[in-house]
Each structure stands twice: as structure tokens, then as C-alpha cells.
Amino acid sequence: MTERPRDRVIVFGVDGVRYDTLLAARTPAIDTIAAEGFLAPVRVDDVAQPISGPGWTTVATGVPADRHLVYGNDLTGHRIHEHPDFLTRARTLLPGARTYAAGAWPQLVHETHGGPIFLGGGFLPGQAEDWNVLDGAVAEHACEALGGGDVAAAFVYFGLPDTIAHAEGPTPNYTAAVTTSDERIGRVLAAIRARPGFADERWTVIVTTDHGHGEDGRHDGDSDAERTAWIAATGPHVPRRAPSGLRQVDVHAHVLRALGITPRPEWALPGRPFTR
Numbered sequence: 270m271t272e273r274p275r276d277r278v279i280v281f282g283v284d285g286v287r288y289d290t291l292l293a294a295r296t297p298a299i300d301t302i303a304a305e306g307f308l309a310p311v312r313v314d315d316v317a318q319p320i321s322g323p324g325w326t327t328v329a330t331g332v333p334a335d336r337h338l339v340y341g342n343d344l345t346g347h348r349i350h351e352h353p354d355f356l357t358r359a360r361t362l363l364p365g366a367r368t369y370a371a372g373a374w375p376q377l378v379h380e381t382h383g384g385p386i387f388l389g390g391g392f393l394p395g396q397a398e399d400w401n402v403l404d405g406a407v408a409e410h411a412c413e414a415l416g417g418g419d420v421a422a423a424f425v426y427f428g429l430p431d432t433i434a435h436a437e438g439p440t441p442n443y444t445a446a447v448t449t450s451d452e453r454i455g456r457v458l459a460a461i462r463a464r465p466g467f468a469d470e471r472w473t474v475i476v477t478t479d480h481g482h483g484e485d486g487r488h489d490g491d492s493d494a495e496r497t498a499w500i501a502a503t504g505p506h507v508p509r510r511a512p513s514g515l516r517q518v519d520v521h522a523h524v525l526r527a528l529g530i531t532p533r534p535e536w537a538l539p540g541r542p543f544t545r
């Protein structure tokens with residue numbers, strides 16, 4: 270009988286959260302992660318527009334858009350199979366490892382628009398117009414799956430802030446949506462801490478966004494507000510100070526490090542774990 274693997278990772282993706290709004294919003298869950306580890310801004314790679322398709326594909330695969338070839342929100346023609354997402358790498362390389370993905374942006378987990386970005390698919394909540402309802406369903410499903418199951422690596426996505434900013438710009442409602450997303454992150458983390466085996470597990474927690482937002486409900490330009498994303502992380506190998514030169518591709522590299530997976534030279538991953 271082999272020992273149950275102790276190393277676990279969860280990555281939360283919150284869509285379209287400006288760094289300045291994150292700092293202004295009430296976010297106790299992310300504040301705790303930042304206090305135990307770090308929170309730092311990252312510049313979205315200039316090879317693609319700062320939009321969701323390339324952004325989340327870069328976070329998932331650990332390579333920039335000129336390698337995964339996702340430049341828009343229709344992913345058709347991508348090379349994700351050559352640069353698989355970190356959940357697929359975990360399932361492929363860790364014997365018996367289970368993974369979990371959930372999110373209401375269909376391209377992440379569902380066969381649509383050339384997706385999914387996470388090749389193993391995942392939980393997509395049912396039809397609803399209201400992103401608050403959709404994200405609530407994702408949080409509930411994630412609490413159940415991660416509170417009880419034996420998942421080694423997970424990605425959980427919340428989309429409400431981006432949809433609010435598209436509708437009305439970076440208003441107080443947008444800031445409130447960031448707080449709502451933080452509450453959902455806090456609920457999922459509380460479910461993980463209540464796991465029967467939690468005391469024997471070593472969890473790494475990463476929270477990140479795909480891009481910022483302009484003043485006008487758009488985020489396809491080159492302003493700092495649009496091009497600035499951020500990463501917050503805590504875990505056994507996460508330093509207390511943000512590594513210099515942090516990039517979105519580092520998320521994938523660090524997930525592998527946290528799971529004890531050594532990248533192969535032929536993957537040519539440009540990202541570096543946060544431990545540097």
C-alpha cells in the first residue's frame with residue numbers, strides 16, 4: 270500500500286480584476302493568502318491582447334500565446350494538446366491523481382468555441398443569465414468536491430467581476446463583485462480545511478486574474494489598467510516576498526513544483542516556480 274500523496278494545489282481564477290480594485294476591495298481571504306505568502310502585480314504578455322482566451326490559456330498551459338496559439342475567445346486552432354494544462358499534467362504524471370475544474374466560462378471546461386482549455390473538462394453550471402447565480406453554483410460544487418473527495422489539483426473560476434465591469438465599468442458594484450468572489454474563495458478554502466485528511470496534507474493556494482479593465486467596460490487595449498494582472502499565493506514552497514520578474518506562465522511552473530513534478534526539457538516551459 271502506498272502512502273497517500275500529501276501535496277495538493279488549488280488555483281482560483283477570478284476574471285478581469287484590476288489590481289487597484291483588488292487593493293481597494295474588502296478581500297479577507299486573499300489578504301490572508303498574501304500575508305502568509307505574497308501578492309504581486311504581473312504584466313500580461315504583450316504577444317496577445319489582455320483578454321480571457323489567451324489569458325486563461327497562458328495560466329493553464331504555462332506557455333504564452335505565440336506557443337498555445339489562443340489569441341481570442343474562440344480557441345479554434347489552438348495547440349493546447351502540445352502544451353497541456355497543469356491539471357492534465359498532474360493526471361498524466363502522478364499515478365492515480367484526481368483533478369477538479371469548475372467554472373461558468375464554458376471555454377474553460379466544456380467542448381465549445383474550440384475548448385476546453387482544461388483538457389479533462391469539468392463542472393459547468395446550468396443555464397442562467399445571472400453570473401452571481403452561476404458563480405454561486407460553482408462555489409457550492411467546489412465545496413462539495415474538494416471538501417470530501419481526494420483531489421490533488423484543482424482550478425476554480427469566478428467570472429462575476431468581469432461581467433460587471435463590461436456592463437458598467439469599474440464602479441462600486443465591480444468592487445463589490447471582487448468582495449463576493451473573495452467570499453466564495455474563502456468558502457471553498459474553509460471546505461478544504463474541514464477535510465478529514467487536511468492535517469496530513471500540504472496545500473498550495475494560488476489566486477490569479479487574466480487581465481485588468483479600462484475605464485470604459487473594455488479590456489482589449491494596452492493601458493496599464495488593462496495589462497496589469499496579479500498573482501497571490503501561499504504554500505510550502507511559496508516565499509514571503511514576491512519573486513522578481515513574476516509572469517502569468519509562472520503559475521503553471523509553480524503548480525508542477527508544488528506537486529513534485531519535474532518539468533521535462535522538451536516541454537520548454539518559460540515559467541519559473543515562485544521559489545526563486
Ligand SMILES: [Zn+2]
Pocket residue numbers: 284285320321322324431479480
Ligand atoms: Zn477575462
